[in-house]
Amino acid sequence: MFRDFSPQELAFVSSFKIAEMPAEPGMLIMVEGEQNPSLYTVLTGWGFRYKILEDGRRQILNYVLPGDMIGLQGNVMAEMQHSVEALTRMTLCTFERERFPSLFRNHPSLAFDITWMASREESMLDEHLLSIGRRSAQERAAYLLAFLDWRAKGTMNERKSGVQLPLTQQHVADTLGLSLVHTNKTLRKLADQGLVRWLDRGCAVMEPEGLYRVAGWRPPNEGKRPFI
């Protein structure tokens, strides 16, 4: 599921990587407004990107899973425009931003991969925007869970649904732009239809096809993707 690299590329990526870092659930990996000299690749675990308004209203923008880069979003060299928090225990691989120019100069194919990843993130944001702007609560919830289940599958070797998504309903609410109460009622309906099952702090997708139908959405097929 990930593309192969040449020995040169691997050597460079290894030298690029300066440290491996663990993160505990709830830990802030990046903070809006701060300038972070490094950026990360997710090796294991889940996290999410979000923004908050002054009065505390929070919007989750997207989730980060193994293989994703953190900190690529929002001017590669400037201060962060959003925060990133760990959802589960994570392990991250650290890179220094200042080595970016060298990467672009010496490894065009890796540079291309980075652009590819940025562009993939954009596609996801586009779909989220469509979802929040124009889909009903039911459709939104179905879309989100199907989307996350699909992404979860994409990080595992045996690609099957039903893995537990490590979220609380508060996370779902803040992703969908709905209130916690209404989110609960909406999820309840999906669970009553047997499409998902809500567990302790998490949910498992039982019938992805059913969710696709409700949401009016299908996962795109991406082919192999880079892993830096």
Add this chain to the structure above:
Amino acid sequence: MFRDFSPQELAFVSSFKIAEMPAEPGMLIMVEGEQNPSLYTVLTGWGFRYKILEDGRRQILNYVLPGDMIGLQGNVMAEMQHSVEALTRMTLCTFERERFPSLFRNHPSLAFDITWMASREESMLDEHLLSIGRRSAQERAAYLLAFLDWRAKGTMNERKSGVQLPLTQQHVADTLGLSLVHTNKTLRKLADQGLVRWLDRGCAVMEPEGLYRVAGWRPPNEGKRPFI
């Protein structure tokens, strides 16, 4: 407001550019689901990117203005995940996608610019997502108009507000994720406060600071940006 290029870069960009193309208002520049061998830089005029659901519900994702690239979003080499329509008469500069690898190989600084632009687009989408997900109708409308006014200023030499934004209220509604009727009432209130003025098929921002206050948002300062 745009960064300077070296003679080599200029020469390459010129060779990269294969044609200049005009577009009339309402014309589709890219269509969701199609594979377009070229992509464009906007030289003049306004357009917008959008997605539609099967039943016709439309969500405008973002606007494209002079200096922006069209078609960069969504896997650089695959089929489009959204459509792009001209809002005013536009002139576009055409590039062939297949020349991307060569650009990345021979002009790292231009490759970096492309990543920079993708990352800038992402920042905008993040803010839109926050807006649609968590801001009230008033706040959203104020944000959108302030945002567009700011972007319009960024394409002109004398940077002042009050230029006419070439939109209908239907466009605003489809951007904000609101109904046309409610959008009208919301815009009316902003106009009654003297913050904006609604003209024939467009609107002019009278008091950007007032909009910033209502929206709880300030435009970021970007410094110089690339123009490819």
Add this chain to the structure above:
DNA sequence: CGGGCCGTTGATCCATTTCAAACATAGTGG
């Protein structure tokens, strides 16, 4: 003069929010 597109307004309806409260579970300290 007629038709189409766009903006405007009032009335009604409903999806979602807000308020309020209860329950379940896990962790903590006495």
Add this chain to the structure above:
DNA sequence: CCACTATGTTTGAAATGGATCAACGGCCCG
């Protein structure tokens, strides 16, 4: 072992922001 607290889920009732329905007026253009 049991109160005690914190976090997360669930439910009902009331309030409301925004959607929908319906209609009108202005303007441009053929």
